[in-house]
Amino acid sequence: MDEGAVARLARQFAVRYEPALASEPAKLRDAVGEADALIVRNATRVDAELVGSALRLSVVGRLGVGLDNIDVDACAARKIEVIPAIGANARAVAEYVLAAALILLRGAFASTAAVAAGRWPRSELAGGGEIGGRTIGLVGFGSIGRTTGALARAAGMRAIAHDPALGDDDPIWAETQTEPWALDDLLHRADVVSLHLPLTAATRGLVDARRVGLLRSDAVLVNTARGGIVDETAVAAALASGRLRGAALDVFGSEPLPAGSPLEGCPHLLLTPHIAGRTMESERRVSDMVADAVASSLAAGA
Numbered sequence: 001m002d003e004g005a006v007a008r009l010a011r012q013f014a015v016r017y018e019p020a021l022a023s024e025p026a027k028l029r030d031a032v033g034e035a036d037a038l039i040v041r042n043a044t045r046v047d048a049e050l051v052g053s054a055l056r057l058s059v060v061g062r063l064g065v066g067l068d069n070i071d072v073d074a075c076a077a078r079k080i081e082v083i084p085a086i087g088a089n090a091r092a093v094a095e096y097v098l099a100a101a102l103i104l105l106r107g108a109f110a111s112t113a114a115v116a117a118g119r120w121p122r123s124e125l126a127g128g129g130e131i132g133g134r135t136i137g138l139v140g141f142g143s144i145g146r147t148t149g150a151l152a153r154a155a156g157m158r159a160i161a162h163d164p165a166l167g168d169d170d171p172i173w174a175e176t177q178t179e180p181w182a183l184d185d186l187l188h189r190a191d192v193v194s195l196h197l198p199l200t201a202a203t204r205g206l207v208d209a210r211r212v213g214l215l216r217s218d219a220v221l222v223n224t225a226r227g228g229i230v231d232e233t234a235v236a237a238a239l240a241s242g243r244l245r246g247a248a249l250d251v252f253g254s255e256p257l258p259a260g261s262p263l264e265g266c267p268h269l270l271l272t273p274h275i276a277g278r279t280m281e282s283e284r285r286v287s288d289m290v291a292d293a294v295a296s297s298l299a300a301g302a
Helices: 003-010 019-023 025-032 048-053 072-077 090-106 112-116 143-154 171-175 183-189 209-214 232-241 280-301
Strands: 037-040 059-062 081-084 135-139 158-162 192-195 220-223 246-249 269-271
Touching: 003 280, 019 025, 025 048, 037 280, 048 072, 059 280, 072 081, 081 280, 090 143, 090 192, 090 220, 090 246, 090 269, 090 280, 135 143, 135 183, 143 158, 143 192, 158 183, 183 209, 209 232, 232 246
Parallel strands: 037 059, 059 081, 135 158, 135 192, 192 220, 220 246, 246 269
Antiparallel strands: none
8 A cells, every 4th residue: 555545544543554464364353353444455355254353344445446355245244335446546457458459469579689689570570550440349348448448549449348237328338439249249349358347256257268269360358357257278279379369468367377377488478467557656546545435434434
């Protein structure tokens, strides 16, 4: 959590700031037993057992937007408010998606070692593509999906999206100049497919081997949502066989990604360690938003 946000909370409340507690469940349970509020990132499991030991807890702040590490039902049963940082890291994720798409479509940015060594692969790298005029397909159209779509349109792309929570007549489609599409049709049509969904029972394994097979051979897949949504083995096979132009994965079914994963050694693949939403600017926005919301919740319940 950004130090400035922690300091602001400390001016109003007794604050115990120990990031290492995320990996020490017993100490975390003891600490939460005395707490009125808890603020976590995605590594901390706020499960029913932890909630049951937090007799004074009234609010949980989430430094991010995914709630798959928080037992929302257990919190609701205890009337514990859960506050995610909706929208605070949307710009960071959107920039990551566009940067990854640009790199993979152009295909020219892995030549540093060759050029430095005196080779000149100019002909081999001359067939890269531009992002302008292409279609981005957004699977999930919440705050991050909408911000990504806006940035893509500013770069000259057409935006289409799939979100089962939104009807085809929802005004957001016209407001954002985005077309609603069925999922399978979107996967087959888009030049760039970007995932922006929470991990739930309904979305786990959503982009399975069959749906990976729907992607065009010249398409790019970007996943900054949750790893459990995508079949990593199917993506690896598609990349290895040339049935997919490229992929950028920031999230994985198991994190850290285990050594020997099918993704290891795949061509045209960018891997990053769950940092798409984390920049200097977004860290401050996320921390400030959650700190302010948690402080207001505690003040309201005082």
